[in-house]
Amino acid sequence: MQPPSVSENLNPGDYLLSVHDIFLRFGGVNVLAGVSTGVREGEIFAIIGPNGAGKTCMLNCINRFYHPSSGKIFFEGRDISRFKAHDIAALGIARTFQNVELFKGMTVIDNIKLGRHVHLDTGLFSAGIYFGSARKTELALRKEIEESIIDLLEIEHIRKKKVGTLPYGLQKRVELARALAMKPRVLLLDEPVTGMNLEETEDITRFILDIHEEWGVTVILIEHDMGVVMDISDRICVLDFGIKIAEGEPEEIRHNEQVISAYLGEKDLAYSRLGA
Numbered sequence: 056m057q058p059p060s061v062s063e064n065l066n067p068g069d070y071l072l073s074v075h076d077i078f079l080r081f082g083g084v085n086v087l088a089g090v091s092t093g094v095r096e097g098e099i100f101a102i103i104g105p106n107g108a109g110k111t112c113m114l115n116c117i118n119r120f121y122h123p124s125s126g127k128i129f130f131e132g133r134d135i136s137r138f139k140a141h142d143i144a145a146l147g148i149a150r151t152f153q154n155v156e157l158f159k160g161m162t163v164i165d166n167i168k169l170g171r172h173v174h175l176d177t178g179l180f181s182a183g184i185y186f187g188s189a190r191k192t193e194l195a196l197r198k199e200i201e202e203s204i205i206d207l208l209e210i211e212h213i214r215k216k217k218v219g220t221l222p223y224g225l226q227k228r229v230e231l232a233r234a235l236a237m238k239p240r241v242l243l244l245d246e247p248v249t250g251m252n253l254e255e256t257e258d259i260t261r262f263i264l265d266i267h268e269e270w271g272v273t274v275i276l277i278e279h280d281m282g283v284v285m286d287i288s289d290r291i292c293v294l295d296f297g298i299k300i301a302e303g304e305p306e307e308i309r310h311n312e313q314v315i316s317a318y319l320g321e322k323d324l325a326y327s328r329l330g331a
């Protein structure tokens with residue numbers, strides 16, 4: 056039997072980004088069943104839950120890789136439910152993936168430059184009109200952003216390396232760099248530390264905090280590493296079987312009985328994973 060959903064009426068004006076009663080169906084199965092939740096400007100907001108709970112599907116609905124069967128999505132109080140993926144990116148909602156999605160035969164810096172592509176002044180460039188000063192300003196700005204990303208994520212030493220030759224931990228860092236090149240307002244991170252050793256995990260966690268604090272980026276994070284989630288999240292939303300079963304601050308979630316029993320099924324294991 057599925058646990059009861061936490062139903063609520065959210066006011067889009069209270070959140071930077073919110074989803075309202077989202078349903079997503081595949082082959083007659085609801086993989087998201089009426090989820091409503093919202094992230095406030097400047098938060099680090101985690102979405103957790105067991106395997107197959109619908110976490111990645113939520114991110115895919117937000118950045119429109121998937122089209123929800125019903126429900127609404129708001130950004131800055133504006134209904135963006137019908138926006139296309141590139142419109143979502145242009146709003147400043149950037150994304151990294153569970154598995155690294157980079158051009159492995161290209162250098163680190165070229166991958167970062169591709170991330171910036173979304174903010175090119177398409178009015179000028181797509182018309183094929185060459186305005187010298189506008190183009191120079193655009194290029195200078197892009198260079199400045201690229202350099203500050205390289206600095207922030209400490210990847211100067213690999214900037215000319217082909218991505219495919221780098222260890223997994225560094226590839227994940229480059230993926231983060233490419234998402235940052237969009238100058239995002241909101242960063243959607245899908246399992247950023249999965250597959251990493253302790254040192255790499257600590258590095259990425261520090262970078263997420265730096266991005267959040269220095270760039271003022273709002274972060275939505277999916278992660279199975281409960282140590283990271285509990286340490287850095289302001290609030291946590293818990294999904295199980297496509298339903299939201301809890302939402303709150305880490306301390307509340309850590310001790311929530313429904314979360315503990317749903318999360319891993321076995322209480323003792325759940326207690327140790329959630330640090331309760």
Ligand SMILES: Nc1ncnc2c1ncn2[C@@H]1O[C@H](COP(=O)(O)OP(=O)(O)OP(=O)(O)O)[C@@H](O)[C@H]1O
Binds near residue numbers: 105106110112
């Ligand atoms: N394109 C698709 N077609 C059919 N089913 C899908 C598709 N994408 C996701 N699903 C199903 O939706 C459910 C939720 O998947 P999702 O990837 O969102 O889970 P998750 O919570 O991110 O899990 P994990 O922690 O294992 O990554 C799963 O049962 C999955 O098989």
